[in-house]
Amino acid sequence: MIARPWRLTHPRTALAVMAVFLAAFPTLMSLLGGDVTLASRVLILATFGLGVDLIFGFTGLLSFGQAAFYGTGGFVAGYLMLQHIVPNTLLALAIGTVAAALCGVVIGALSLRQVGVYFAMLTLAFGELFFFLENSPLRAFTGGESGLPGVPRATIPLGFTTIDCTSAIGTYAFIAVIYFLGYLLMRRIIASPFGRVLRAILENPERAAASGHDTLRYKLVAFTIAAAYAGMAGGLLGVFQGYMPPDAFGIDTSGEIIVVTVIGGAGTLIGPLVGAFVWIYLQHALQNVSAIAGIWKLILGLIFVGLITGFRRGIVGGVTALLRARRKRTA
């Protein structure tokens, strides 16, 4: 294909647009009646969603247990920082991410031999198991129902000085940089030979295997990468809120991230960002309309039913298809 730098699909253009968007996002949010913390929340969810997009949108694995990794990353990183075992924010987040990835290897190895609904049910069961572990046997570390209050905000020690990210905008910048790097890495993964094999597994797993690819191992690595993204996002949640909530492990969290990814557009990479924005912004906006105070969740639900019915491939997938159809007509 001919490289067209002005096209949004050109890699360098796409990354530049993403960087500009992330820089402008807090302002955009306040113009819409939100604030910078809302923007941070969107990017945390979008980071989480990048991993779900990899396994669901690009590999075809529907996991209902992603909260297990989100919670693991969040609680491991949060505990390490809170107890001053690892005061370095980045190192603590990295350890939380690795811990989540290790859980991903184990859960993936135990569930990926199953396909379709059986795989989904197994991940759901593992998710519930982790929720139980957080609540009971591990409560000495996790705080049980009260979670971990007092997780320190982000700082980056550089030796000679420390970059302070404790303000709301500082925290946003910290999260935005990590999201950007996560997005960049995911683009590379999708464009790599490894990513192409995942696409093959999505499209026709039997033929991918018959072509000579060890599909189980590819799925396991993809699942592990998704767990790592979830773990990083969970860690960011603790840093952002100054508190690690037990419902990070909840089944609602697993469901929410699937809805966010599907509404935004699975298999598009920016789908989770768009989905997270719509999800969080609508919640915020609807809650603040006094006329519908009692029924805002009902209205939110109806909007999502409408979105999913109207955009079968998510907002990004739907808009791309519309643009392509229009270009074809004018050409």
Place this chain on the structure above:
Amino acid sequence: MAILEARTITKRYGGLVAVDGVSLTVEPNTITALIGPNGAGKTTFFRMLAGEIPPTSGTIAFKGHDITALSVTRTAQLGIAKSYQISQFFPKLTVRENVTIPALAARRGTFRIDIFRRIDGVDGLEALVDRTLAQVGLAARADERADDLSYGEKRRLEIGLALATEPELLLLDEPAAGMSANETADTVALIKSLRDHVTIVIVEHDMDVIFGLADRILVLQDGKMIAEGTPAEIRADQRVQDAYLGGIE
């Protein structure tokens, strides 16, 4: 040395014996055909050769190595490829992307975490993909979505997916099924052009295709082999006449 040697292969499903003690020896660079009425066990036998299902008893050796218990992924890596009776491609990918999938397996092995490499950075990949597209006559259609191909083109893509694994042994399951006379002629020409590079075993219903291509023919009936020989021998064989060819000549 024979490239493929299947010895007394049997497949039982409960009380049903789908394939009953069939043996097959395939010499390199030949075309061997399996024929027989519906339900004779051809497809089941084929699936065992490709490693899709294990035989109940018997052994299969490829280039002297026992492959009886190997998975389809392992046999593909060793050099056995199968094209399917019902097209099994990657519908939303382009023709070129489709052919890239088995080519990646041929060039990178069963598994590799090369997330920082670009697809065009894989050694020899592009050449293999281009060569395969040219072989099956789809170079001009490379950027079409596989779903949008015509039926005949889809069948050629199916063969292309098998060829792009760089096989030494190619198993073709009814490559001309459902084709028009012209498309069938093209397919026969394609298979003939392959015989110098690769050993072929073919299951086909179209007798013209079989007798025009095969060096050796195996006739199956009710899971048993009832005849084996050159096309001329099979034509003259009274049992085959009775069992199968019936009214043809």
